[in-house]
Amino acid sequence: MSAVLSVAPVLRLRSGPFAGTAYELRRALRLGRHPYNEVSVADPTVSRYHCWITLQDGDVWIEDLASANGTRVNGVRVLDRRRLEAGDRIRLGNTEFSLAEEAA
Secondary structure (H helix, E strand, C coil), X not given: CCCCCCEEEEEEXXXXXXXXXXXXXXXXXXXXXXXXXXXXXXXXXXXXXXEEEEEECCEEEEEECCCCCCEEECCEECCCCEEEXXXXXXXXXCEEEEEEEEXX
């Protein structure tokens, strides 16, 4: 009997001392400097509540929360809620993440 692998979206930290850390996206992750976020980012250039990344109907979405420095995907500032694709690079201040799909 073969195992059935499911693929889950994962947000992976690409920079800083914790590079490589992965956060499985089950429903929603709020990213920011404040420790109450699902993903707390120790970067002074990141707003306390910087952005939301959500999973909805199989699609991954990102939305900036009026952050001071903005949220960028592949170098382009996020002005409205937008859909993410595997391989996209997400930058908050000086911190970069990427979106991947990995076997759960």
